[in-house]
Amino acid sequence: MTKQQANWSPYDNNGGSCVAIAGADYCVIAADTRLSTGYNILTRDYSKICKLADKAVMASSGFQADVKALQKVLAARHLTYQHQHNKQMSCPAMAQLLSNTLYFKRFFPYYAFNVLGGLDNEGKGCVFTYDAVGSYERVGYSAQGSGSTLITPFLDNQLKSPSPLLLPAQDSATPLSEAEAIDLVKTVFASATERDIYTGDKLEIVILNADGIRREYLDLRKD
Template identity: 30%
Template structure:
């Protein structure tokens, strides 16, 4: 069994030239139990950055608070906004320090900085991979198949957003740990905007 099979939920990230889209469904489940239909797995960090995750809700929330607090302190101390790589690397250190008793979460970090748009995925002990798109959690195989079929680096940020939603929706239809709506964070040079899409999605 792959690691993703143990991390409930579905989260995706897509990078294009104009920005980054992070999306995740809202179901919170533990084993065979549905605990909530309104879990938040996508978090805005500063103005043009965000993280999204799959795994246990408590661990995801803890990591989001740590990253946001540390990056705000960095911005105050340095007088400049941190790069996306700085944020991913900080999160990598936090995860690696807990490698013997790891956080039960996989994370994707995305955003825009002076070097352009970036997307990084991290496993529970801090390994970092930069890529154009990523899917995490129990719905990975369903979501990634949708993205791989349609992804092109020339997509507009609006097209990338639609593709991210389509990928998560596909996972929600077949993965019991995924469902109940989709949170979307779209980051472009104009800033970040959040959407909360209820299920079933309008046609």
């Protein structure tokens, strides 16, 4: 057994950061590709983003073995849904399924902190943010993971999400254009990489809009 294996625990937090931003007709979901435990980098090219449906993508931080188990359960339940309804789930429906799945395991929860992004039935961008036991909320933007404490204040400053207490209720979608949102995501990750040792190596960005899904990549610091 190597020293790295001897120090490894199956419940170690594998670190990393995830961000999602919803716009009027798009959604941007991004995560770094570093997978680490403690001071050991296990791989520099690990995707934390999973496509759950054509209009729903999930990014997860935390213990990645639990994340994989969660993704497997969601894929099975989505397949059952498609057989029963002859269509794919919308993003809000997938958000409710994810909440139910996490809450069902609340007494021995998945060590996974998720953000779900996509397009709703009207074609608007939507982002849902979660805690470990399934409580969720639709928001304009969200960050999860070890770098979230650095990224969230930056997003608050730039996007100024409306208070849910405002009446009449304001649209949660951010006012940025798609290109501006992508540039903002790149900026917040470049900043977080400077301060968080668990975030780095490469940034994977998934963009959903009416044309479908596309991916972009950006190199980050590797130290």
